[in-house]
Amino acid sequence: MTNNRANGPGRMGRATLVAGLIAGLGTMPGWAVEIAADSAAGWCESLSGFAYPDLRIDSTELRLDEMSGETSLPPHCVLTGYMEERKGVDDVAFSTGFELRLPLDWNERFYFQGGGGTDGSIRPAVGTNTAGQPPALTMGYAVVSTDAGHTGSDGRDASFGLDPKARIDWGYNSLDLVTGVSKSLLQSAYDMAPRYSYLVGASNGGRQGLTAAQRFANHFDGIIAGAPIISQSRGHVATAWDLAAMAEIAPRDAEGRPLLSEAYSQADTDLIFAEMIAQCDGHDGLEDGIIDLPLRCQYDPSPIVCEGEKTDSCITAVQAEAFVKVHEGARNAAGEQLYAPFPYDPGSDFRRWKLGTATEWPNNNPRATNTSIRYVFMTPPDPDFDSFAFDFETDPATLEGSAEFSSANSPNMDAFRFAGGKVIVYHGTGDQGVSAIDTVDWYDAMIERYGSAEAVQDFARLYLMPGVGHVSGGTGPELFDGLDALVAWVEDGVAPGHLPVSGGTPDRERLLCVYPAETRYDAASAAFICE
Structure with missing residues (x-):
């Protein structure tokens, strides 16, 4: 180090x-x-x-x-x-x-x-x-x-x-x-020389942090990786999956091109998320209009599907199907998962990532404007490739080569662990660009590799942030002092526990629980705890 x-x-x-x-x-x-x-x-x-x-x-x-x-x-x-x-x-x-x-x-x-x-x-x-x-x-x-x-x-x-x-x-x-x-x-x-070295980043910066831990174990004593894009090549399969699902139900312009922002009205998404809260709010032990355990939410939109004509008080069957489809994640015809599912989280940045705001062509959501799949992740690059025409049976193979230089999802952290490195990972469950479940799957793979959650927590700790979108934003509390926690861990040997976090809409204070602990409301103390 x-x-x-x-x-x-x-x-x-x-x-x-x-x-x-x-x-x-x-x-x-x-x-x-x-x-x-x-x-x-x-x-x-x-x-x-x-x-x-x-x-x-x-x-x-x-x-x-x-x-x-x-x-x-x-x-x-x-x-x-x-x-x-x-x-x-x-x-x-x-x-x-x-x-x-x-x-x-x-x-x-x-x-x-x-x-x-x-x-x-x-x-x-x-x-x-x-x-x-x-x-x-x-x-x-x-x-x-x-x-x-x-x-x-x-x-x-x-x-x-x-x-x-x-x-x-x-x-x-x-x-x-x-x-x-x-x-x-x-x-x-x-x-x-510096006594201690740290890397702090989110999104691609989070990927850089885990890349450093996996490739350059002695470069940094401590790393904070927020919303890390750890499976970026496969993440672009999700990009195409979302585009296909939204394009299938979106209205078309005069030239037949899908206008993704109009696949759901604001009233539609408000209704969807209100029903989601009604179904999943109580999983944490308190019905307060907030879902603090999105990973436990198994959402079923059927209660709000129109029985007759479409109105603002219901959504169509195809809208319901598409919403479930993008959350279940990309699959091929055999049903094999090509990228992780996305949590059902009403604080998500769904409109930003899946729909956008453009009312005429071209669409302006990050899925539609992303050209990385053509230039960086397809091998060889194909600048003329149309993401709307992605073939989920054959095109995923063209992305595999890019995993060699871009992926940071290896559970092998042996060298970093041996060198005494420490890493804090955080991820908003409302992130509709990069799935928090993909990060959880990576962490679970480390638990399997090293034998227990306690063994992994000795050098890597994961915090899930309900209601928080990609890196930040959303309705969940997001303000926390990760750097002080990391420095105390690296320099004093004081491992971070459940961290206080604040903010959100409504403004509130919670604990960021060290995964796999979960937020629970304790009626006896009238407070949220981690267990």
Whole structure:
């Protein structure tokens, strides 16, 4: 791992040790390295001369007064660099770009900020945290972010997939490159390596976290992986499955193209979710209009199916069938599951992912606008492929090759576990883009591999978040301090228990239960507990 405790604080050089062993280890930094203000400009500029294989440092800049949203950032140096610059397929320029922010008052910790979508841009490396928590840079972490090996027009531009190396860079290689150069830069800048290294990310950033644990076991001491897209190649089978199900019942425009947003009216979805609450609310022991155990919900929409003409107080039989179909998950003609089912959760982002808002062609939901299946996940890539024409008998095989560089669903965490790494995984059960059940299945596979839930909980803990959509949003409480819990686990050996979480609609406080424990209402104490 990256822990250098045995070597002490090291030779300080330009850096001055301002807080040493007096505070000990803890969730708050017990030590720090401070760069003197009168020498900070020269210190930052000097980093432009750092030499490293296949690296070009593009810029260094000292920032003393910067805001991130409404948050004031501490004085820090921003370094931008590019690695492995090259010309690829069709003479397109590729490189792995990154931004590393080095605070003048450093807590001797490294923080890799996970990406999102298909990446393609260098996001400000402020240390994006779990919902409601301050950026890691404000707490003294040195933070890096990366474009994952390519430049895109936006976070959904997947055209880089035409280049074989760019696929691998995006899948895992850029993660390795940027981690290595960042730690070397920190060694040069502060005259010491980071004592601890963390990766925090969600969605694709969550996948990066589990990829790091499975491929690069010694890179990070602690990882937070939110809503991880761990089976991304098979997840695109679900994309096509949802499109087919919605297109079958959606009205058509004048040219016969399906308008997915109109497959269900708002009144339809309101009715569906109200009936879902009526059927599944009480599973947690309290009927309060909230489903806190979505995984136990076996929803049957038949009570609200119209017996006659369609009205706002009922849905059609085909609407009911399609809703169940997308939740049961993609299957082939033999009934074999091609991707995990989705939980029945009334706080889900169903409209966003399955329908969208466009009232004319083209559809604008993420399923319809996603081009990754054509460029990145089909082998060979097929830029002209129509996801609406996906063949569930033959086309899934074309996605298998991409699993080699993109999947992070292996239950083999032996090396990470042996190295002492810790990982916190969280996933909203209302996520209609990436199934929380897929994450549960992966975790259950680890329980089978290591013999018990307790054995897995020694290094990996899973938290399910009812009512929360993809990464965040929805109606469920989502505000929790994952980073402090992870740091306490890594540095103090205090494993996280059931974590307090707040927020949601209505605003409420609950406990995030360590899987496989579940939320239950205890009438005796008039409170929710985990058991």
